[in-house]
Amino acid sequence: MLHLRHRFRAITSFLSGSLFAGLAFAAPATAADAIRVRLDWTPWGDQAPFHLAQQSGLFKKYGLDVTLDDGNGSVSTVQIVGNGEYDVGHASLAPMAIARSKGLPVKAIAGFIQENDIGLLVPKDGSIKGPADLKGKKIAFTAGSLEAPFIDRFLAAGKLKRDDVELLNVDAAGKAGMYMTSRTDAAFSSVPFFLAVVEAQRPSTAVRFSENGLKFPSFGLFATEKTITAKRDPLKRFVSVVAGCWAYIFNGHEDEGVKAIIAARPQSKLDPKVLRQQIDTLKDYALTEAVKSLPFGSMALGDWQQAVSILSEGGLLGQTIDPKDLFTNDLIDPKIVADVGASLK
DSSP, X not given: OHHHHHHHHHHHHHHXXXXXXXXXXXXXXXXXXXEEEEOSSSSOGGXXXXXHHHHTTHHHHTTEEEEEEOOSOHHHHHHHHHTXXXXXXXXXXXXXXXXXXXXXXXXXXXXXXXXXXXXXXXXXXXXXXXXXXGTTOEEEEOTTSTTGGGHHHHHHTTTOOGGGSEEEEOOHHHHXXXXXXXXXXXXXXEHHHHHHHHTTTSOEEEEESGGGTOOOOOEEEEEEHHHHHHTHHHHHHHHHHHHHHHHHHHTTOHHHHHHHHHHHOGGGOOOXXXXXXXXXXXXXXXXXXXXXXXXXXXXXXXXXXXXXXXXHHTTOOSSOOOGGGGBOOTTOOHHHHHHHHHOOO
């Protein structure tokens, strides 16, 4: 009887162990954290780190399942993300600040291109070197764009007024064509994007807004306060991987960024030379003095204080806003940024 009892216990122990082992084996692996991203525009150079992270498997390595959707302008991206349709937006951060001042609960979580990218495109071989040289010139701009509220101040830097120039309101999609065919003497736009597009037909240079007293941040990542709270850990991994990819690209791996964009969007028939020039130009706008010693993607309070002042003077803010409320560096993991920036492996 004792022998049978021992056998029963042994069998029970075996079956129990087998059952739990089977359950452990059958348990599904932890699902990757999903992050839905709305980009700023159709494919161009500033989207290189996202596609490089996707193509190289970095997002997967850090436990992320990332969806990247193209956009149709920074303002649109801010509105869509602010309404909760995406987890993260990539756009010019000035419209984000404007939207927050008008009640949209959005906040910057990384800054990648931290100098104002807007400027005046002028021919390389021309006589226009600054605002003072624009008297009597025909200039294309787009009403409703971020450049429009600052045109008067830009001209004032050269002691000019609107009456001293001929301003042509042109749709954003048609501005490059008008400028390339010399129907205007100059054009306001995003310098890194526009310069590469027109270079082949009309070699140009730029008079930067940032060099004429108009300093505020450009492209970066933002999310709603609700998403930042709900998805803090996966957002931190996502933000840090993208920041690290930018650091890696800017450290002599620009062509890898170009190839990643083309591989991700083959139907767009992108010109690698244009993409490379856009990335090279973006590098010149990436850092301010205040962030040069910080992990890539980090933002500085002083830069945001200056931005709020400029945007307020332009009449763009809906209400008084504390610069501290516009951004956080808490989602930048310096180790991930450094690791990715050194190697994609």
